[in-house]
Amino acid sequence: MATFNLNVNGKKQAVDVDPETPVLWVLRDHLDLVGTKFGCGMAQCGACTIHIDGTATRSCILPVSSVGDQKITTIEGLSEKGDHPVQKAWLEHDVPQCGYCQAGQIMSAAALLKENPTPTDEQIETAMNGNICRCGTYVRIKAAVKTASKNLNA
Amino acid sequence: MTAIKTSIGRRSFLKTSALAGGGMMLSFSWLAGCKPPDETVALPKEWFELNGYLKIGDNGLVTIMSPNPEIGQNVKTSMPMLVAEELDVDWKNVIVEQAPLNTTIFTRQLAGGSQSISQGWKSLRMAGATAKRMLREAAAKAWQVSVDEVTTEASMLYHKASGKSASYGEMASAAAKIEVPKEVELKNNSDFKIIGTSRNNVDGQKIVTGQPLFGLDYRKEGMLIAMIAHPPAFGMKLKSVDDSQARSMPGIKDVFTIKTYPEEYALQWCDVDSFPELVVVVGNTTWQVMNARKALKLEWEQFSDHELTSSTFWGSTVKIKVPGGLENSAQHAKVMAEFSAKGGNVVRKDGNPEAVFKKAAKVVERSYSAPFLAHNTMEPMNFFANVTDEMAELVGPIQTPEFMEKSVAAILNLPLEKIDIQMTRQGGGFGRRLYGHFLVEAALISKKIKAPVKLVYTREDDMSFGVYRPAYHALYRAALDENNNLIAFHVKAGGIPESPLFANRFPAGAVDNYLAESWTASSNISVGAFRAPASNFIAGAEQSFLDEVAEAAGKDPIQFRLDLLDRALNKPVGEKNDYEAKRLAGVLELVRSKSNWGLETPNIHRGVSAYFCHDSYVAHVIDLKVESGKPRVEKVHCAVDCGIVVNPIAATNLVEGGSVDGIGHAMYSGLTFTNGTPDQTNFNKYRLIRHKEAPKAIDVHFVESDVDPTGLGEPPFPPVIGALANALYKATGKRHYQQPYLGEGITLG
Numbered sequence: 065m066a067t068f069n070l071n072v073n074g075k076k077q078a079v080d081v082d083p084e085t086p087v088l089w090v091l092r093d094h095l096d097l098v099g100t101k102f103g104c105g106m107a108q109c110g111a112c113t114i115h116i117d118g119t120a121t122r123s124c125i126l127p128v129s130s131v132g133d134q135k136i137t138t139i140e141g142l143s144e145k146g147d148h149p150v151q152k153a154w155l156e157h158d159v160p161q162c163g164y165c166q167a168g169q170i171m172s173a174a175a176l177l178k179e180n181p182t183p184t185d186e187q188i189e190t191a192m193n194g195n196i197c198r199c200g201t202y203v204r205i206k207a208a209v210k211t212a213s214k215n216l217n218a
Numbered sequence: 219m220t221a222i223k224t225s226i227g228r229r230s231f232l233k234t235s236a237l238a239g240g241g242m243m244l245s246f247s248w249l250a251g252c253k254p255p256d257e258t259v260a261l262p263k264e265w266f267e268l269n270g271y272l273k274i275g276d277n278g279l280v281t282i283m284s285p286n287p288e289i290g291q292n293v294k295t296s297m298p299m300l301v302a303e304e305l306d307v308d309w310k311n312v313i314v315e316q317a318p319l320n321t322t323i324f325t326r327q328l329a330g331g332s333q334s335i336s337q338g339w340k341s342l343r344m345a346g347a348t349a350k351r352m353l354r355e356a357a358a359k360a361w362q363v364s365v366d367e368v369t370t371e372a373s374m375l376y377h378k379a380s381g382k383s384a385s386y387g388e389m390a391s392a393a394a395k396i397e398v399p400k401e402v403e404l405k406n407n408s409d410f411k412i413i414g415t416s417r418n419n420v421d422g423q424k425i426v427t428g429q430p431l432f433g434l435d436y437r438k439e440g441m442l443i444a445m446i447a448h449p450p451a452f453g454m455k456l457k458s459v460d461d462s463q464a465r466s467m468p469g470i471k472d473v474f475t476i477k478t479y480p481e482e483y484a485l486q487w488c489d490v491d492s493f494p495e496l497v498v499v500v501g502n503t504t505w506q507v508m509n510a511r512k513a514l515k516l517e518w519e520q521f522s523d524h525e526l527t528s529s530t531f532w533g534s535t536v537k538i539k540v541p542g543g544l545e546n547s548a549q550h551a552k553v554m555a556e557f558s559a560k561g562g563n564v565v566r567k568d569g570n571p572e573a574v575f576k577k578a579a580k581v582v583e584r585s586y587s588a589p590f591l592a593h594n595t596m597e598p599m600n601f602f603a604n605v606t607d608e609m610a611e612l613v614g615p616i617q618t619p620e621f622m623e624k625s626v627a628a629i630l631n632l633p634l635e636k637i638d639i640q641m642t643r644q645g646g647g648f649g650r651r652l653y654g655h656f657l658v659e660a661a662l663i664s665k666k667i668k669a670p671v672k673l674v675y676t677r678e679d680d681m682s683f684g685v686y687r688p689a690y691h692a693l694y695r696a697a698l699d700e701n702n703n704l705i706a707f708h709v710k711a712g713g714i715p716e717s718p719l720f721a722n723r724f725p726a727g728a729v730d731n732y733l734a735e736s737w738t739a740s741s742n743i744s745v746g747a748f749r750a751p752a753s754n755f756i757a758g759a760e761q762s763f764l765d766e767v768a769e770a771a772g773k774d775p776i777q778f779r780l781d782l783l784d785r786a787l788n789k790p791v792g793e794k795n796d797y798e799a800k801r802l803a804g805v806l807e808l809v810r811s812k813s814n815w816g817l818e819t820p821n822i823h824r825g826v827s828a829y830f831c832h833d834s835y836v837a838h839v840i841d842l843k844v845e846s847g848k849p850r851v852e853k854v855h856c857a858v859d860c861g862i863v864v865n866p867i868a869a870t871n872l873v874e875g876g877s878v879d880g881i882g883h884a885m886y887s888g889l890t891f892t893n894g895t896p897d898q899t900n901f902n903k904y905r906l907i908r909h910k911e912a913p914k915a916i917d918v919h920f921v922e923s924d925v926d927p928t929g930l931g932e933p934p935f936p937p938v939i940g941a942l943a944n945a946l947y948k949a950t951g952k953r954h955y956q957q958p959y960l961g962e963g964i965t966l967g
């Protein structure tokens with residue numbers, strides 16, 4: 065066990081855990097931030113995507129000891145009022161079916177648009193390829209990313 | 219308008235009561251409308267346990283309980299829409315809550331078979347209409363006017379002649395005192411204001427902001443985390459446990475074994491007994507428990523042939539032979555080929571197929587197969603349990619709460635009323651959460667550890683536990699005469715361990731000489747319903763085959779099918795055909811016109827398919843484009859007849875999702891076995907379709923219809939597989955007979 069001082073969604077949080085604990089489980093079990101989902105535990109499905117200093121990262125294989133003072137952003141902290149352009153676009157397109165994968169999809173999309181505000185279809189597909197949706201909402205996700213891109217640049 | 223009775227005999231399906239603090243509550247047995255009003259049938263008392271309700275607060279806010287499990291099929295939005303429609307409320311004043319389970323028999327509080335909407339269609343509307351009628355009566359009484367003169371609109375009551383008006387909220391308390399009417403009128407379809415309009419997912423905001431909604435998100439003070447270890451292979455059972463190291467690891471509370479089903483317990487169809495004894499690790503946090511489980515030293519041994527007795531979904535008892543031994547996929551393929559070479563059980567025979575095949579000018583014969591599939595809901599199996607000597611509180615994602623309530627009551631030896639099952643939103647179902655062994659396991663673990671506990675499956679646990687889509691095989695033969703007419707048709711289908719045959723579906727009824735045979739081969743690998751059970755294979759096989767027969771006959775594949783459907787409509791063969799030829803033809807015609815079928819576009823390769831299952835009709839045309847040697851689905855054109863479309867935006871989403879899911883599974887997914895052990899236990903090896911492989915566009919068209927609505931969770935999945943296979947043939951010149959097609963050297967995108 066060791067104490068880690070994390071910066072999560074702009075708040076300082078101290079946790080006392082095994083240094084190997086993946087950030088996913090620190091968030092879910094210790095900080096009660098359950099918006100970040102568990103899907104595979106081996107960086108294959110994207111359900112656990114968070115931002116580390118703005119970069120989309122799979123939290124299920126990220127040991128808490130490796131984070132240091134980098135900023136962690138989770139779906140709960142993506143926007144204060146749940147009105148990030150990506151979140152708004154997701155609602156506009158009524159993207160979710162079961163909804164389980166969507167936090168990860170949204171975090172991947174938000175990171176993509178930050179880096180590249182006007183991605184092509186191909187760039188969207190490439191950036192989102194690590195996020196699986198068993199419900200098959202891919203077509204809507206792409207449309208929502210484009211809407212978010214348009215609104216961001218309006 | 220149609221009148222609908224709100225009672226059978228003297229018993230009403232609805233109960234009214236006043237809300238504390240003002241307002242009315244109308245409880246209803248939402249199933250009422252789907253049972254035949256036959257008074258000769260003795261009705262069990264549970265019938266009258268009311269399990270849905272709507273509340274109208276004195277502030278005008280309407281709360282509607284959504285009775286059915288939400289697994290992504292959007293019933294939590296679309297079912298309350300039915301209530302709101304007849305109630306004439308403003309949708310923005312409606313709050314939707316998930317109803318807990320509180321009835322035991324004769325309910326259909328179940329997500330399965332794409333039935334939720336069709337079964338709730340009358341009963342949910344009746345509930346809304348009843349509340350509205352009572353509000354109108356209350357207003358008529360208050361205003362001293364005839365109830366016929368009281369009209370409603372958007373949560374308001376009006377008396378036009380006197381200019382009086384009142385909101386539902388103002389009249390709700392008075393309405394609670396009105397006697398429940400014996401009969402109410404339902405609206406004409408043409409008067410619908412909410413049904414047929416798009417309403418966004420009621421949980422949308424919560425989903426996109428990551429609020430706790432799912433079973434895995436549930437927590438309670440003092441809750442522990444549990445994981446199980448099950449045998450690494452089907453055909454094995456626990457031999458010995460060395461938990462000395464695991465026990466001493468940080469955060470670990472206990473390690474023990476559980477037997478899920480006691481010896482004398484009678485299995486239900488939704489119980490899963492492939493691994494009767496499990497090792498359990500309980501601790502403080504998920505990570506600690508995961509690590510401790512890795513430190514277990516477990517020995518396993520093979521079990522021998524045995525027999526299980528189980529009840530079926532319909533209540534009869536079956537004996538299931540469970541063979542011992544460790545199975546392999548290569549051996550499965552051999553077994554399927556052997557069974558297919560032998561005769562099966564004749565399920566249907568019309569005319570004299572044997573003789574006609576002998577004299578045919580041309581015979582086309584092809585075999586198709588598909589592997590086991592794991593459901594892979596994105597949210598792995600999990601359940602919360604808090605069991606004491608007196609009661610059991612269970613919270614989580616389950617598609618069959620009322621069945622599992624019975625299992626758990628019997629296993630814990632508690633009366634049904636002491637079992638409280640609450641349903642969370644579910645991160646996918648697809649049939650997997652019909653089988654609630656994980657709920658029973660959680661209950662047993664909580665009982666043993668005497669604490670609230672959440673059982674969590676990892677992806678590996680989930681993918682290797684079983685309850686798979688069976689492995690299937692189908693042999694088709696078609697006989698053509700010298701004028702290329704289809705004169706005989708033969709299907710022989712089977713699977714490990716279930717058959718995918720539907721003997722009475724198209725093209726049965728359209729061919730004079732028809733033979734359908736079925737076989738099954740036993741296995742110790744457990745299987746269960748998977749999105750559009752059996753149809754999920756047989757549709758693709760049949761629709762690929764028909765494409766090949768149409769080609770052999772030199773006919774356009776759509777016209778070929780339509781000609782057969784014409785025959786089935788006008789001069790059907792046999793009486794048991796269980797599809798409506800007209801509606802199946804209808805979706806084919808719609809997809810033909812919407813896709814501009816027949817129009818040749820350079821580098822666009824098209825395949826078509828149509829299928830009927832779960833009471834809905836779906837046809838697909840797939841446009842494939844080959845780019846740098848790789849095919850990519852450019853567009854899916856889809857025509858659907860599911861009767862009235864309750865919520866178009868959600869319906870379209872489901873059709874898109876089902877199409878993507880069907881393409882993905884046919885193309886990429888499959889579970890294989892080596893010595894009883896699944897070769898794929900996570901997404902590094904088990905392929906699900908991804909963004910780059912998904913269709914670029916999907917166009918969904920609904921047949922305009924006045925027919926009562928039917929479901930959409932399953933019907934779009936099966937046919938798209940045929941359309942994909944047929945388009946791949948056009949693109950590559952190669953027919954595909956074995957799923958996943960990826961194994962045949964092709965990827966999409």
Ligand code: FES
Nearest residue numbers: 103104105110124
């Ligand atoms: S849970 Fe991290 S990528 Fe799947």
Ligand code: FES
Nearest residue numbers: 162163165197199
């Ligand atoms: S919405 Fe269900 S997995 Fe994506």
